[in-house]
Amino acid sequence: MQILAHELKHGHQYLMQEIDFDKSGRHAGFLYDITDEIAALNRQNLFSDDVGATIVHPAKYAASHYGDRKKGEWSFGTLFEGERNGYCRDNRYRMYQK
Numbered sequence: 001m002q003i004l005a006h007e008l009k010h011g012h013q014y015l016m017q018e019i020d021f022d023k024s025g026r027h028a029g030f031l032y033d034i035t036d037e038i039a040a041l042n043r044q045n046l047f048s049d050d051v052g053a054t055i056v057h058p059a060k061y062a063a064s065h066y067g068d069r070k071k072g073e074w075s076f077g078t079l080f081e082g083e084r085n086g087y088c089r090d091n092r093y094r095m096y097q098k
């Protein structure tokens, strides 16, 4: 249940243009950053229980398991106009189109 909650959070992030995929559609894209993982870890913690489920410290867990991810909070909405134009023009990423 925790894994499902974690991955559904990523699905929501995709719909909100907070994460994306690369051109192949198989790997994380430009917008994916460590805060996306911290948010997903927080979500999975909500579904912990006393029967074998695990509560993790989101920031520490993300730092040790996703330390190579970009720092800061990247999403399409936080990009400057020029960055947005470049992002769309280059067509190197796959973002949910609202």
Ligand SMILES: [Zn+2]
Pocket: 006, 010, 036, 037, 040
């Ligand atoms: Zn994740």
